[in-house]
Amino acid sequence: MTVSNYINGRLDTMGTETQERVGEAIRALNYRPDISARGLRRSKLLSIGMIIVDESPHYLADGYTTQIVSGLGNFLNERGYTLQLEGVRARALAKSSLIQGLRTDGLCLMLSGKGAVKRDQMAVLRELRQPLVIFLESIGATDLDACCIVAEDRKGGRLLAQHLIERGAKRTVMLMPTLNYWRALYARFEGARHTYASHRRTHSLKLVDCGDGSVAAAQEALAAEIDRCGMPDAVMGANDQAGIAALNLLRSRGVKVPDQVRVTGFNAFEFRDFSRPLLTSVKSPGYEMGKIGGWELLTRLNEGKFSQSRRKLPVRIMSGETT
């Protein structure tokens, strides 16, 4: 018991001589407390799970994911919590190790999937009876012990659309990856569509599927679109990958950007700096979202409730040389 007191910093419960004896023994034995035994006793595991729903095994390839994970992880680690990471396909959510067994005090999720798959996912989450933080989408369900962390994706879409319309883009194409159904990507489209709708006599916005969102797939999709319907005035990428892919395709065909065709992306993470000319984009607050998510979850664990059931973080437009 005295050792337990020492480990937990309750030094006032013992004499200084005892402190020294205990400290020395700990060093000599190279003792590390067994956190799962402590967890068993206190029913607090000091660990949080993060499940990323993605059809690709490379579930960390996206900059958004890595920003959220590192923001969340750093926040938790600084407070003695551990982060357990797992990538899983949309239909296999229920098979996740973090869901099948009880290993964490709470779970964070980046969901994707729609329709029946999505409903199944929600049923699984409901059964967990664990505090949840859901990134990148707002879940209406009020029976869920959850907090949703989102960015102003709709607004970002509106801002870019307005920016393009001001610069004379009449016919615009939006390149949308569909391998994963991420709500945030569609929110961007909806925002842009909303703005284009108020100029519907003269302006149009068309959604073009670019599959897995790779450079090759995006360029193929855009090339097919151009062949079918001619050159648009602007191409919006639903993310920077799609935007840069479009930019490179257009330039390799000798199209002048932005004079003939304007191009935008979305997210403005590190590799946007690789684009030439620099891509106009919208800065998404990924790292900050991870931090906020961690804060909300620990607040829920310590105080019994989330501060809010939904947090929306601001975006801002990053004007580049492609518009």
Add this chain to the structure above:
Amino acid sequence: MTVSNYINGRLDTMGTETQERVGEAIRALNYRPDISARGLRRSKLLSIGMIIVDESPHYLADGYTTQIVSGLGNFLNERGYTLQLEGVRARALAKSSLIQGLRTDGLCLMLSGKGAVKRDQMAVLRELRQPLVIFLESIGATDLDACCIVAEDRKGGRLLAQHLIERGAKRTVMLMPTLNYWRALYARFEGARHTYASHRRTHSLKLVDCGDGSVAAAQEALAAEIDRCGMPDAVMGANDQAGIAALNLLRSRGVKVPDQVRVTGFNAFEFRDFSRPLLTSVKSPGYEMGKIGGWELLTRLNEGKFSQSRRKLPVRIMSGETT
């Protein structure tokens, strides 16, 4: 006990009617086994830690890291193990939650740091008495219960150097990020230097520090080098980020690539596809390394020893349009 048998799939120890009763109760109660209690009893936690030593809080920004983590994580998750991820600065390794407490059956590490910091790190690792997998560098220490997983970085450096020399590069500059001291990056330089050394009368290779490896830092470093010593015949990036940054700087100055200056990178992860012209690079087997690391660690846990104390995975040159 019958429930425990059921959970662990020992169905032959009970009648079919009992099976049904138990299964029904499990569903009705929404039961999930408590993995830390099981761990306490079996002294197997079914969880592996991964510590990434990086000076930046964005410890997942590098494609190598994310490939290794996802390869490792997928391998472990498929086998019922969980992956606990933590990013930590070089001097703070000992403070890691995964090191301070006992939470895992084994640890994986991506180390960086040198000199005294590195020695301290090794002392910390030695005290752990846990199986270790170390990525991206070979640790000589035989008293460590460890397996090192590396790629043929030296060979990659040699291949690129040879490729450049064949294409007439006499004076070559290598851009090296130094925020993190990663052995793998220096191995690339050493490989290239070795090849240049056998043409030392006519050819030279110079190392240029590019700080945190960001596009801005790399371009600044290269610009300063050009101002001081004139235009080189070739620029090698120690990774693709540096290579693309160099490529863009040169092109923005009107330098013809590859006619006037050749450019190479290293790793050939996703965003290499963003470069125009396509960067010549070397394909690093990040995802595969993660998988192999997971396999070695589970082999060590199940059979008592690593299959080998060191695994080296092949690289191959990816010829692009910049050489």
Add this chain to the structure above:
DNA sequence: CTGTTAGCGCATTCAG
């Protein structure tokens, strides 16, 4: 100020 008792949820062992 220090030590004793008991129990968290599970699985090994062994008895019925």
Add this chain to the structure above:
DNA sequence: CTGAATGCGCTAACAG
């Protein structure tokens, strides 16, 4: 084929 006793490492509660 089923269940009772036991202990993994830890800490809340309490006794000395």
